[in-house]
Amino acid sequence: MLKRAALPLALGLPLLLGACAPINSLLASRDGEKGPLQFGPLAVGQTWTLGGVLEGRNVVTTIAIPDLVNVQDRFASYSARDQYTGFNDNRTGFAVATYDPGRRNVEFRWVGDAGTASFDRVVYTCKLDRLIGNPLIGTLTYQRNGQVQANGTCEANLSQQS
Incomplete structure (x- = not known):
């Protein structure tokens, strides 16, 4: 049965x-x-367009994310050595994106053109503490030789993802 x-x-x-x-x-x-390596809103292969207004002039740049590596408990698009070299050598256009998982914020930093005073160090920072919405809105800081010259608002738009 x-x-x-x-x-x-x-x-x-x-x-x-x-x-x-x-x-x-x-x-x-x-x-x-497997998709691209990603931490927070940053993923390998992305290109971000950042813009803002400081002292009545437009500031715009694009930042690519070629890689994401662990740098001092953060995930950055370049290693600590590359960042040091890029900013220390004052390489106009050098840019880095960093995601801090502890604070859940993103910073985009880039070396700006110093104009005729090529010995000056110009660095822009777009800090995004609220990672919701499109575009992402944050604070734009302009520094010359390590001194803050101006603050404003910046926008970060994901312009390309491969």
């Missing part, structure tokens, strides 16, 4: 497993594929 009861179950088992096949294949493809 037990054999007769098990026969319909045994015959239905392949149909039951076949019905699960699409779910299994869907889960398998999700498990096997």
Whole structure:
């Protein structure tokens, strides 16, 4: 009698497993594929456009995220050595994005053009403490030779993601 009861179950088992096949294949493809490395709103392959107004002039730049590495408990688009070199050598256009998971904020910093006073160090910082919405809104700071010259508001727009 037990054999007769098990026969319909045994015959239905392949149909039951076949019905699960699409779910299994869907889960398998999700498990096997990895997206770009991401921390907070920053992901490898992104390009951000930042802009703001300081002292009546527009400030605009784009910052690419080529990589994300751990730098002093933060995730940054460049290593500490690259950051030191870029800012210390005053390389106009050098930019870094940093996500602080403890504070849940993002900073975009870049070396600006010092104009005719090429020995001056010009650094812009767009600090975003509220990571909700589009564009992200934050505080823009302009420094010359380490001294804050002006503050304003900045916007960060994700302009490209590969």
